[in-house]
Amino acid sequence: MSRWIQNGDNVDITKERKNATFNTERMSAWIHGGDEVLKRRREILDYVKSNPDFKDPIPVEFLSREERVSNGTRKIVKMTDNTDQIDGADFFGEGMYFQSLVMGRDLHPLSLHYIMFLPTLQGQTDDEQLDEWLPKAIARSIVGTYAQTELGHGTNLSKLETTATYDPSTQEFVLHSPTITAAKWWPGGLGKSSNHAIVVAQLYTKGQCKGPHPFIVQLRDLETHKPMKGVRLGDIGPKLGINGSDNGFLLFDKYRIPRKAMLMRYSKVQPDGTYIAPAHSKLGYGTMVFVRSIMIKDQATQLGAAATIATRYSAVRRQGEPVVGNGEIQILDYQTQQYRVFPQLARAFAFLFAAYEIRDLYLRLTEELTHGNTELLPEIHALSSGLKSVVSWDTAQGIEQCRLSCGGHGYSQASAFPEIYGYAVGGCTYEGENLVMLLQVARYLVKAAEETRKGTSNLAEICGYISKTGRRTSSLTSIANYTTDQIIEDLEHVARKQVFHAYDKLKKAQQHVKPEDAWNQSSVELAKASRWHVRLYLVKTFLKKVDKAPEDLKKVMIHVARLYAFDIISSSSGNFLEEGYMRPDQITEIKEGVYECLAKIRPVAVSLVDSWDYDDLELKSVLGKRDGNVYEALLQWAQNSQLNKSDVIPTFEKYLGPMMKDARSKL
Numbered sequence: 001m002s003r004w005i006q007n008g009d010n011v012d013i014t015k016e017r018k019n020a021t022f023n024t025e026r027m028s029a030w031i032h033g034g035d036e037v038l039k040r041r042r043e044i045l046d047y048v049k050s051n052p053d054f055k056d057p058i059p060v061e062f063l064s065r066e067e068r069v070s071n072g073t074r075k076i077v078k079m080t081d082n083t084d085q086i087d088g089a090d091f092f093g094e095g096m097y098f099q100s101l102v103m104g105r106d107l108h109p110l111s112l113h114y115i116m117f118l119p120t121l122q123g124q125t126d127d128e129q130l131d132e133w134l135p136k137a138i139a140r141s142i143v144g145t146y147a148q149t150e151l152g153h154g155t156n157l158s159k160l161e162t163t164a165t166y167d168p169s170t171q172e173f174v175l176h177s178p179t180i181t182a183a184k185w186w187p188g189g190l191g192k193s194s195n196h197a198i199v200v201a202q203l204y205t206k207g208q209c210k211g212p213h214p215f216i217v218q219l220r221d222l223e224t225h226k227p228m229k230g231v232r233l234g235d236i237g238p239k240l241g242i243n244g245s246d247n248g249f250l251l252f253d254k255y256r257i258p259r260k261a262m263l264m265r266y267s268k269v270q271p272d273g274t275y276i277a278p279a280h281s282k283l284g285y286g287t288m289v290f291v292r293s294i295m296i297k298d299q300a301t302q303l304g305a306a307a308t309i310a311t312r313y314s315a316v317r318r319q320g321e322p323v324v325g326n327g328e329i330q331i332l333d334y335q336t337q338q339y340r341v342f343p344q345l346a347r348a349f350a351f352l353f354a355a356y357e358i359r360d361l362y363l364r365l366t367e368e369l370t371h372g373n374t375e376l377l378p379e380i381h382a383l384s385s386g387l388k389s390v391v392s393w394d395t396a397q398g399i400e401q402c403r404l405s406c407g408g409h410g411y412s413q414a415s416a417f418p419e420i421y422g423y424a425v426g427g428c429t430y431e432g433e434n435l436v437m438l439l440q441v442a443r444y445l446v447k448a449a450e451e452t453r454k455g456t457s458n459l460a461e462i463c464g465y466i467s468k469t470g471r472r473t474s475s476l477t478s479i480a481n482y483t484t485d486q487i488i489e490d491l492e493h494v495a496r497k498q499v500f501h502a503y504d505k506l507k508k509a510q511q512h513v514k515p516e517d518a519w520n521q522s523s524v525e526l527a528k529a530s531r532w533h534v535r536l537y538l539v540k541t542f543l544k545k546v547d548k549a550p551e552d553l554k555k556v557m558i559h560v561a562r563l564y565a566f567d568i569i570s571s572s573s574g575n576f577l578e579e580g581y582m583r584p585d586q587i588t589e590i591k592e593g594v595y596e597c598l599a600k601i602r603p604v605a606v607s608l609v610d611s612w613d614y615d616d617l618e619l620k621s622v623l624g625k626r627d628g629n630v631y632e633a634l635l636q637w638a639q640n641s642q643l644n645k646s647d648v649i650p651t652f653e654k655y656l657g658p659m660m661k662d663a664r665s666k667l
């Protein structure tokens, strides 16, 4: 046994845990929303661990693509056989946790069924359609996906090419893919698993195009699972991540579906072909808003996992001997290592708390929509789009930093970083390409700036700072006395300045060029404005949450929240120095604030990541194991390699052996 192991655990990690200045269980409960939530998490975990059906035969990294799809399908069927183990109404909490424990990060053929197919049925059908389809989808007698993106268009929905042309003589729609670029491309589970899909197609009736609308479409025979006549579909091949999911392609050849296949809660086509428009033209985009909202928690969970792995590994890894003869030190003691890892942990917290806010806001929107009130829609569209962009980008960069912080072992799939990255980085693209989504936020901000300039502003709270008259210079005196209000004031200044900078650039350009060119020429600055708007929201939400925390937890968390804010300010110091808003010595103070926070977090770092309550089963990382016995586990993990099945593999006989023999004979 290694000299570093005592009572089963790595001695360094045990020592770290003894340093905790707070109760890890209390912190976990606070992070996850209370004691009851934590208790339920443990019950779900115990259930998953006790069920042999949920076990992978070997770590998934060693499986082929077919084996991954097969293993994922087996597990998701078993998992959804057992949904009585969770509160099905709590998708955001228990649902996502259950699926993360069982399915890992490979996704699976039913992902889109649960994430988009079911929510679209719930959100877009009329009562009659809901009664017809929802029970089948919930019971899993049909499996569906969400087929919107095409080979030629994903972002610009107005140019989707799949057509749904209404034929009043038979009261049917004719679905057709007129070109190759009209092929649906990407939908999860479409390739081989789903037999139904929500298909988004351009609706034509009475000779007029009414834009993209959702239809429920049967793609495969219910018994044979063969594609229906007029439907061509398949898998799109391996991807950077989520290879347990059969993302697919789909083409229609004049495929007929009944009139009632059009989802008619908001828009309708009457039997004679008369079109009835929705109360708000973007109501049909509702499922995308839903997924953008739940994505924030998912991304936070991935970054939290990466930070947990990096922190635990940094506590057990010893490298370098600053005082020769004193032994090598834990790499977590290097300030550069802390600077690399702790900001990622701080971000994960910031994103998780924002996820709770957007969940609550989304629930409010759903409630309002049942009363026909669409007022909240633009605000939630802007916030969910902005959060989705900033959070997924920072998460991807953060995971990579965590990977690098683990040196060579971070590059091995044993670390889990490649899986985490491959899974999470998809979030920068799906549900709206990040830059495109930032430009959607910018439209909202431009309107707020316009109202402010006209003096007619009655802005929503979230962008109220735009119409405030702020200070001309920062009131920061010393980092010790830098209050939450001052931090927010300084970030508001930079966000407001960028919003007006982009707005003025846009207005100036509009005087010389066409509106679309003016927008394009201002779009980098507009996207920057959106990023600042979202960062400000994230900092405010985090500081507000910590302000309300119980005293014993607040004492620790305040350093994490301040690190998040100070890191943003110090890494964009140019914005704060502009026009003398801050002086260089104030920036120096903030940098010192970063280093102080790192030092405060260092002794409790392992306990802080423990508080996220990841089980080894969820982390799936050899480097991040709770017991810290990394080296033994790495050696054991490598035994799974197919190449280790025999001492001499056939390639030796075929290629290397003859090559060396030949070379030897010539010497």
Ligand SMILES: CCCCCCCCCCCCCCCCCC(=O)SCCNC(=O)CCNC(=O)[C@H](O)C(C)(C)COP(=O)(O)OP(=O)(O)OC[C@H]1O[C@@H](n2cnc3c(N)ncnc32)[C@H](O)[C@@H]1OP(=O)(O)O
Pocket (backbone or CB within 6 Å): 095, 096, 099, 111, 114, 115, 116, 146, 148, 149, 154, 155, 156, 157, 158, 188, 282, 283, 285, 286, 288, 289, 291, 294, 295, 298, 377, 378, 381, 429, 430, 431, 432, 433, 436, 440, 443, 444
């Ligand atoms: C048990 C299992 C459990 C599992 C749990 C696991 C959880 C993990 C979750 C992660 C899993 C990931 C799975 C992957 C799923 C990916 C699925 C997809 O990508 S699907 C594919 C996703 N695809 C995409 O996301 C496509 C992205 N593209 C788009 O969304 C649109 O084309 C567009 C927004 C860019 C433009 O749209 P366009 O129609 O051309 O718009 P115009 O320019 O004409 O007008 C703009 C005006 O409209 C306004 N407005 C716009 N949207 C909304 C809205 N939603 N609302 C309100 N308003 C909205 C906008 O503000 C503006 O207003 P104004 O300023 O004029 O007043």
Ligand SMILES: Cc1cc2nc3c(=O)[nH]c(=O)nc-3n(C[C@H](O)[C@H](O)[C@H](O)COP(=O)(O)OP(=O)(O)OC[C@H]3O[C@@H](n4cnc5c(N)ncnc54)[C@H](O)[C@@H]3O)c2cc1C
Pocket (backbone or CB within 6 Å): 112, 146, 147, 148, 149, 152, 153, 154, 155, 156, 185, 186, 187, 188, 242, 247, 426, 429, 430, 431, 432, 433, 434, 435, 436, 439
């Ligand atoms: C893992 C994964 C899963 C997916 N699952 C599904 C699914 O289940 N169902 C489904 O329908 N789709 C799915 N998609 C598709 C996804 O939603 C689209 O890829 C996404 O919306 C981006 O669209 P695009 O591919 O057309 O990118 P493009 O729009 O072609 O983006 C390419 C570049 O052009 C830029 N760009 C485009 N338009 C503009 C603009 N107006 N202004 C400025 N820049 C612009 C973008 O910023 C980007 O840099 C999935 C994608 C991935 C990666």
